[in-house]
Amino acid sequence: MTSPDDDAAPAASPAPETYPDRVYRSTGGIAGGVLLLAVGGWLGIDAMIRGEGRIPWLALAGLLCAVPVVIAFTVRPAVYAGQDRLLVRNPFRTITLPWASVEGLRAGYTSEVLAGGATYQLWAIPVSLRQRKRAARQQARAASEDPFGSTSAHVAAGRAEEDRRAPSDAAIGDLREMAETNAQREGAQGAPEVRWAFEVIAPTVAGAVLLGVMLAIG
Known part of the structure; x- marks a missing residue:
């Protein structure tokens, strides 16, 4: 007879979750x-x-x-953000940046990523000052709609979760979050690579x- 220990198969380790x-x-x-x-x-x-x-x-x-x-x-021009790296495809260069090498992301008059002591422009995420001003007006309007706090908690929570940032600022915010989340991953280590x-x-x-x-x- 076989013992219960013999029948029990070792539990398979779950496959790592991947995201597009x-x-x-x-x-x-x-x-x-x-x-x-x-x-x-x-x-x-x-x-x-x-x-x-x-x-x-x-x-x-x-x-x-x-x-x-x-x-x-x-x-x-395109920007691909994965779990391990940020790939920036600009007009004449392709820059591969492991998340650990990313020092910062910013959107002023242009969208830029700082890595390895250099600054690379993100051509695929253009900054529109008109959209930024429109987003600022929407934020100001939302803040002044209910100065006496009569809005219900449910509606207020929904409005708080609504992203009223300009598209370029929202994209840079998402990339910053990904950089902070994935910088410690084993596959996210390495130095920037630039290919013409x-x-x-x-x-x-x-x-x-x-x-x-x-x-x-x-």
């Missing part, structure tokens, strides 16, 4: 970039098809130079060189 990365991008920037690409592509392709002489070559060089730049400044986006730089330089040559030979 938070992604921050500028919706307005992406929309503007797509519009610029559509208009520029239409004009450039039309010039390449209908143009005469060196016009098609100038249009090709212009597209080769301009399209990567537009993509770099509008569609490419040669997939954007190379075609831009090639297009600029071709455009310069075409203009020089007139």
Whole structure:
């Protein structure tokens, strides 16, 4: 006969809980970039098809130079915040920052992260002074709506939980909280890593060189 101890299987350790990365991008920037690409592509392709002489070559060089730049400044920027690191994708660089290396985050006229003694701008989280002023007015209005305290406790609690910050300030606040929460994780240790986006730089330089040559030979 088997003893009860033999039948009892060792309890499996629970798998570590994982969460998807938070992604921050500028919706307005992406929309503007797509519009610029559509208009520029239409004009450039039309010039390449209908143009005469060196016009098609100038249009090709212009597209080769301009399209990567537009993509770099509008569609490419993104911020990915995971449990172990903050990945910042700027127009011409990709910065990987383990949470332990993050020294601070701030949103003044631009959104920035301080890490490893350097400051990196967060292109994907633009600061809008208009939205910030609107949020300040909403906060002031909420504070003055009930000066005599007649609002019920339930409604007051709901209003307290409502986030009236500007989107950029709310995003920076969330990133600060993640940095404080995850900085001690084993996988969050390490130094910042910076990689240049040669997939954007190379075609831009090639297009600029071709455009310069075409203009020089007139």
